[in-house]
Structures are given as structure tokens and as C-alpha cells.
Amino acid sequence: MNPQYLIKLEEEDEDQEDGENGCTFLVGLIQKHRRRQRKMGEDMHTIGFGIYEIPEEFTGQTNIHLSKNFFLTHRARERSDTFINLREVLNRFKLPPGEYILVPSTFEPNKDGDFCIRVFSEKKADYQVVDDEIEANLEEIDVSEDDIDDGFRRLFAQLAGEDAEISAFELQTILRRVLAKRTTCDRSMPCGLQTNGCI
Structure with a gap:
């Protein structure tokens, strides 16, 4: 399951240059350690992200983790312009005040990688990792020859x-x-x- 990050946009921009009300923010998704991996013959992952509006029933809650079912039945409110195999994907958005979930991902499923997410907003915004640790306690079975x-x-x-x-x-x-x-x-x-x- 991809990690999820809660973004709370609280204040609209003072300067509405384009005539639209909303909160302006930038999202940068950066692949970490890929240069080192590249020396070993691996390419950059094809990366991007989606931003989903949180349903009203979850508004104000902390540590919510949206299930796979949610993503099958809801479209992203915004997404990165492209999924591309560069070190960083960076996009600017303007959304109404509210709560949103940011979900970074690789284009191909089941690709693991280290990454860094940067979120910059013009006005006050809150940002929180939706911490949903998954662990398995598996017994190792030794099979002799x-x-x-x-x-x-x-x-x-x-x-x-x-x-x-x-x-x-x-x-x-x-x-x-x-x-x-x-x-x-x-x-x-x-x-x-x-x-x-x-x-």
C-alpha cells in the first residue's frame, strides 16, 4: 500500500491574481538514492502522485488511512502533470480550503523506493504523515538438505x-x-x- 499524507489547507490566498479563490501550494516528490542505484545499473522509477479530497465523514479526524476501495471508487481531485522517470516531479495547485490526502506512487505497481515529499503553501497549511505501520511476525522455517x-x-x-x-x-x-x-x-x-x- 502506498504511503498517504494528510494536507489541511486552512487559509485562502490574499492575492487572487487569476480571479479564483483557493489555497495555492506546491508539491515536490523527489526520489532518494537513485543516483547510487543508477551506478549499479538501475534506472529512475517513473513517479507521480495523486491528491484526493477527504470525504466529509473523515474530516477533522487524525490518522485516517484510506482503503484500496476508496481509490477504486473516487477520482483524484488533482494529480501530478505526468508520471516521469526523473529525480523530481513538481507541480503547483490551487484548491479550496479543506483536507486532502496526497498519495505518491510509481507508475508500475510493486516498486519500492525511498522518497522525499516537499509541500510549500502560500498561507497556513498543516501537513501530517498518515502513519499506518504494517508488520508481519513470520516464523522462519529452516529446511535442511x-x-x-x-x-x-x-x-x-x-x-x-x-x-x-x-x-x-x-x-x-x-x-x-x-x-x-x-x-x-x-x-x-x-x-x-x-x-x-x-x-
């Missing part, structure tokens, strides 16, 4: 080849063959393994 079935070893070696690497499709083949031999599998339940579940 003796625990690996010889049939599984042969099948893996056959599909993996000399580089000992397999694709999602090859993993799917291995798992289907292994699960087909299991006697503890409930055959009334579908055991379909699909590659779209591989990450």
Missing part, C-alpha cells in the same frame, strides 16, 4: 537448468506436480495455481 525430497530435486533441476532459476510458469508446474501427489489435499476444493498470483 535432508528434508528435500529426491523427486522434487530432480524435477527442479530438470526445469531450472544450469542457472538453477525458474520462472513463474515453471514454479506453477512444479507446485502442481507436487500437490497432485499429496494425499492430504482436499480434492473437493479447487487447487488452481495461477501465475497472476506470483509476485
Whole structure:
């Protein structure tokens, strides 16, 4: 899940040069450590952001984290002009006073990266990280070489080849063959393994 930042725009600009009332602010999204990554052959991520108006039922609350469902049913009020693979994306906006959620993201899903967000406003505005730590307490399972079935070893070696690497499709083949031999599998339940579940 992408991080979310709460922006509270409280005061309208005094100078309404363009004739529109509202709060002017700048948002800059900067990729960190990408130069170092570039030396190792990685490119800049394609980055951008969306700004969503907070629904009335959440106004005034702190630490709200909008769910995936919200983003599927609501359009961004504003967004960065482009998603681009540069170090920084910077845009100027003018919105009415209110509360908004800023969501930075990469264009491609499941890309992790360090970033810095800068928000500058002409008048008073408040800015808060919506802190929603996600953690998993997973037990590590140690599997010794003796625990690996010889049939599984042969099948893996056959599909993996000399580089000992397999694709999602090859993993799917291995798992289907292994699960087909299991006697503890409930055959009334579908055991379909699909590659779209591989990450």
C-alpha cells in the first residue's frame, strides 16, 4: 500500500491574481538514492502522485488511512502533470480550503523506493504523515538438505537448468506436480495455481 499524507489547507490566498479563490501550494516528490542505484545499473522509477479530497465523514479526524476501495471508487481531485522517470516531479495547485490526502506512487505497481515529499503553501497549511505501520511476525522455517525430497530435486533441476532459476510458469508446474501427489489435499476444493498470483 502506498504511503498517504494528510494536507489541511486552512487559509485562502490574499492575492487572487487569476480571479479564483483557493489555497495555492506546491508539491515536490523527489526520489532518494537513485543516483547510487543508477551506478549499479538501475534506472529512475517513473513517479507521480495523486491528491484526493477527504470525504466529509473523515474530516477533522487524525490518522485516517484510506482503503484500496476508496481509490477504486473516487477520482483524484488533482494529480501530478505526468508520471516521469526523473529525480523530481513538481507541480503547483490551487484548491479550496479543506483536507486532502496526497498519495505518491510509481507508475508500475510493486516498486519500492525511498522518497522525499516537499509541500510549500502560500498561507497556513498543516501537513501530517498518515502513519499506518504494517508488520508481519513470520516464523522462519529452516529446511535442511535432508528434508528435500529426491523427486522434487530432480524435477527442479530438470526445469531450472544450469542457472538453477525458474520462472513463474515453471514454479506453477512444479507446485502442481507436487500437490497432485499429496494425499492430504482436499480434492473437493479447487487447487488452481495461477501465475497472476506470483509476485
